[in-house]
Amino acid sequence: GSASLLTSAGVLSSCMSGMNHGDAVVPQVNTGLFINPLKIPKTVSGNTSLVTQNTSEALLSASKVNVLGYGEGILGPTIRVKKGDNVNINLLNKLSDHSNIHWHGLKIPADMDGHPDQMVMSNESFNYKFSVNQQAGLNWYHPHVHKSTAVQVTQGLAGLFIVESDEEKSLALPSGEFEVPLIIQDKRIASDGTIKYSPTMMEIMSGYLGENILVNGTHKPFLDVSTRFYRFRILNGSSARIYNLSLSNSAEFYVIGSDGGILPQPEKVKNVILGSGERLDILVDFSTMKVGEVVSLKSETFFTMGNAQGNQPFDILAFNIKRQENNTFKLPSTLIPVPKLPSTSIKRVFTLKMDMMSSDGMHKINGKVFKSGRIDETVTLGSTEIWEFDNSTGDEAHPMHIHGVMFQVVARMGGRNVILPHEKGWKDTVLVAPGEKVQVAMTFEISGKFVFHCHNLEHEDDGMMLNFEVK
Ligand code: C2O
Ligand code: CU
Ligand code: CU
Numbered sequence: 515g516s517a518s519l520l521t522s523a524g525v526l527s528s529c530m531s532g533m534n535h536g537d538a539v540v541p542q543v544n545t546g547l548f549i550n551p552l553k554i555p556k557t558v559s560g561n562t563s564l565v566t567q568n569t570s571e572a573l574l575s576a577s578k579v580n581v582l583g584y585g586e587g588i589l590g591p592t593i594r595v596k597k598g599d600n601v602n603i604n605l606l607n608k609l610s611d612h613s614n615i616h617w618h619g620l621k622i623p624a625d626m627d628g629h630p631d632q633m634v635m636s637n638e639s640f641n642y643k644f645s646v647n648q649q650a651g652l653n654w655y656h657p658h659v660h661k662s663t664a665v666q667v668t669q670g671l672a673g674l675f676i677v678e679s680d681e682e683k684s685l686a687l688p689s690g691e692f693e694v695p696l697i698i699q700d701k702r703i704a705s706d707g708t709i710k711y712s713p714t715m716m717e718i719m720s721g722y723l724g725e726n727i728l729v730n731g732t733h734k735p736f737l738d739v740s741t742r743f744y745r746f747r748i749l750n751g752s753s754a755r756i757y758n759l760s761l762s763n764s765a766e767f768y769v770i771g772s773d774g775g776i777l778p779q780p781e782k783v784k785n786v787i788l789g790s791g792e793r794l795d796i797l798v799d800f801s802t803m804k805v806g807e808v809v810s811l812k813s814e815t816f817f818t819m820g821n822a823q824g825n826q827p828f829d830i831l832a833f834n835i836k837r838q839e840n841n842t843f844k845l846p847s848t849l850i851p852v853p854k855l856p857s858t859s860i861k862r863v864f865t866l867k868m869d870m871m872s873s874d875g876m877h878k879i880n881g882k883v884f885k886s887g888r889i890d891e892t893v894t895l896g897s898t899e900i901w902e903f904d905n906s907t908g909d910e911a912h913p914m915h916i917h918g919v920m921f922q923v924v925a926r927m928g929g930r931n932v933i934l935p936h937e938k939g940w941k942d943t944v945l946v947a948p949g950e951k952v953q954v955a956m957t958f959e960i961s962g963k964f965v966f967h968c969h970n971l972e973h974e975d976d977g978m979m980l981n982f983e984v985k
Contacts, residue, residue, distance in 0.1 A: 540822040541702070541725045548810070548832035552735040555673065555695065558591040560601035560646070564615070566657070566671060567608040574726065574733055579707040582609070582670040588731040590655065590673025592695055597679040599646050606639040612659060613666060615642060617675060618791065618915070619653030619773055619942050622646075624962025627917055630660040630979075631886055631963075648920070649850070649940065650682035651775035652695075652747045652793045660884060660979075664722065664753050664971035665711045670731070672697065672751045682776060685846055688745040688797070694737065695747045696811075698830060700724035700755045718972045719868070719876065720821045720910065721754025729831050736832040740839035741801045745770075746811075748794040753971040756819050756911060756945070759794070760785035762810040762829065765802065768845060771795030774920035774940025776850040781935035785814055789913030789945035791969030794936055800833065801841040809833045818930060819911040820948040852939050855922060855955050858898040862891065866905045866912050866946065866968070866978075875977030877968065883977025889963070891982035898957045900924065901966075905946045912973065914952070915943040917964035918984065921956035943969055958984045 564585065570578035571588040584590030595601060607613045612635050616628030622644040625632070634640045653675040657666040674695050687693070701724040704710040713722040729735045750757060761767060768780040773793045780797070788794055803809055811831040816824035864879050875883035882890065893899065901921075903914045906928050920940040923933050929950035937944065946952045967979030 540825060541723055542826055543727060543828040544725050545828070546734055548734045548736045548829065550732050550735050552737045552831065553730045553732045555589055555592045555730060557594050560593055560595040560599050560603065562591070562593065563604040563606065564590060565606045565608055566613045571670070571731055573701070573709070573728070573731070574703055574707055577707065581709060582666065584671065584673055588670040589697065590671070592674040592676060593655070594676045594678065595646050597646060597648065597650065597677055601642065601644050601646060603642045604639055605634055605642060607634045607636060610636050611662065612636060613657045613671070614640070614659065615655050616658035616917075617642070617653065617655050619651065619920075620644070620646065620675065621648050621918065621920065621960060623960060624918065624964055627964060628658045629963060629965060630658050633659065646677055648677060649775035650677050650679040651771060651773065651940070652676055652749065652795060654749050654751065654793070660886070661975045664975050667751070667971060668701065668711045668753055669709055674747070674749060676747065681850055685776070685849060687770070688743050688843060692742070693745040693747065695730065696831065697730050697749045697751045698757060699728050699751045701726050701728055713972060718976055721823070721970050722972050723755050723823060727828065727830050736834055738834045738836040739800050740837040741803065741805065741835060742839045742841040743843040743845070744798050744800065746796050746798065748788070748796065750788045750790050750792050752790045754790060756787060756789050756823060757813040757830070758785050758787045758816040758824065760812055760814045761798070762812050763803070765809070767799070768797040769794065769936045770797055770849055772936045772939050773942045777939040778850065778852050779848050780845055781938065783935050786934070786936050787816060787818070787945065789911065789943065789969065790971065791913050791915050791943040792945065797845065799841070800835055803835045805835050805838050807835045809835065818947050820909045852922070855957060856898045858900060858955065860897060860899040861902060862899060863902045863904055866903060866908050868908065868910065877973040877976045877978035879978060879980050882980060884967070884979040888981060889983045890980040893958050893982055893984045895958060895961045895984050898955060900953050900955050902951055902953045903944070903946045904951045906949055906951050909948045911945060911947050912978070913943050913945045913969040914966065915969045916954070916956070916966040918960045918962070919956040919958060921954040923952065924955045925953040927951045961985050
C-alpha cells in the first residue's frame with residue numbers, strides 16, 4: 515500500500531554532528547543495452563481529471579511493479595493547452611496519505627498553486643480551476659507535500675504541462691511525432707523491482723541519487739529518428755541529480771527555450787547542465803548524421819557542482835538514425851523576444867547554508883527552515899525585485915525555484931561566472947552552484963501566499979523552503 519511508501523524526513527532530528535557530506539558514496543549508474551522503445555505519455559486537454567493512485571508499470575523487466583501515477587501507469591498525462599485557455603482539472607487522491615498538485619511554472623492564483631498548506635486528504639478531491647495567460651512553454655505538475663514531496667515524486671507522481679501560443683506556432687517548429695517530451699529521472703530500484711525511496715541521512719545531505727536513469731518511465735530507452743530536425747521538450751524531474759546533457763558524437767544542438775518559454779534566439783551549444791526542476795527546449799539536427807548510426811543523449815562528466823555526482827558519464831537515451839528524409843525545416847535566426855524588466859532598487863539576499871548541528875533541518879535559507887503559516891518575506895504587488903541566492907560559502911548545488919512568477923537571470927558571480935545560454939529567457943528555477951551568487955529579477959503580478967525553495971527534493975523536504983506573500 516502507499517502508506518509504506520511515505521517515509522518522513524524526520525530522521526534528520528537524530529542527525530549526528532561531525533559528518534562530512536563530501537564523504538558520501540555516489541552510486542554508479544547502471545550500464546546496459548538500450549533496448550526499450552521510449553514511452554510517450556498520452557496528451558490530454560486542460561479539461562480532465564487526474565487520480566493520484568497506486569498503479570503498476572514495467573520498469574527494469576517486463577513484469578509490472580507497483581508505482582504511483584496520476585492514472586494508469588507511472589507519471590501522468592501531458593496536459594496541453596493554449597494561452598488563454600481555461601483549465602478545469604479535478605484531482606481525486608486515492609493514496610492513503612494526503613497529496614496535492616503544484617503547477618510548476620504556471621502563473622496562476624495562489625489558491626490554485628498547490629502550496630504545501632493546501633492539501634487534498636486521502637479519498638478527497640479538489641477542483642483546480644484557472645486560466646492560462648502566459649507565454650508558450652514547458653511546465654510540469656507534481657505533489658507539494660512538505661516532507662513527502664520527494665517520495666511521492668520519486669514513486670511516480672509527475673507530469674508535463676505544455677502551453678502553446680499563436681506566436682510560437684508562427685515559428686513552425688517541429689511538431690507531432692517530431693516534438694518529443696523527455697522526463698529524465700533517476701531511480702533506485704530494489705531487488706523486488708519496485709522504486710525504493712529510503713534516503714540515508716548522508717543522502718539527505720548530498721541528495722538521493724538513483725542508479726537507474728528512466729526517460730518517461732522507460733529504462734534504457736531508444737527512439738528511432740529520421741535525418742531531420744527534432745524538437746525535444748526536456749524536464750529534469752529527478753529528486754537531486756544534475757545532468758550535463760550532451761550528444762555522444764559531440765554534435766552541437768540548439769537551445770530554443772527553457773523553463774518559461776522560448777528564447778529570443780537559438781543558442782548553439784555542446785552541453786547544458788540541468789538541475790532538478792529545470793526544463794529545456796532543444797532542437798537536434800539529425801540530418802548531419804547517417805542512417806544506421808546510433809547517437810545518444812548522455813550526461814557528460816562535470817566538476818562544478820560540489821559532491822561527486824558529476825564524476826561519471828552515462829547514456830540516457832539512444833537515437834537510432836533509421837530513415838532518410840529530406841530536411842525541410844529551417845532554423846529561424848530569431849525566435850520570441852524576451853522583454854526587459856523595469857529596473858529596480860529593491861534587492862533581497864538569501865544565503866544558502868548547511869547547518870550540520872541543527873535539529874530542525876540542516877538546509878537553510880537565511881538561517882531558517884520552512885514553517886507553515888510563518889510569512890518570511892512580504893512583497894508589494896506589481897513591484898519588480900532582484901533576489902540574490904548566495905551560495906558563495908556553500909559546497910552543494912541548489913536549484914532555486916520561486917512560485918507565482920517567471921524570472922530572468924540577471925547575474926551570476928563566482929563559480930561559473932556567466933549567464934548560461936539556456937538562462938537567456940524566462941525561468942522559474944536556477945541552478946546555484948557552490949561558490950556562486952545568482953541574481954534573478956521578476957515582477958510580482960499575482961497576490962497571495964507562495965513558497966520559494968531548493969528543488970533538490972531532499973533539501974526541500976529537509977526544510978529549505980520559505981513563504982512569501984505578495985500584497
Ligand atoms: Cu516544482 Cu515548489 O516546485
Ligand atoms: Cu513551482
Ligand atoms: Cu539544495
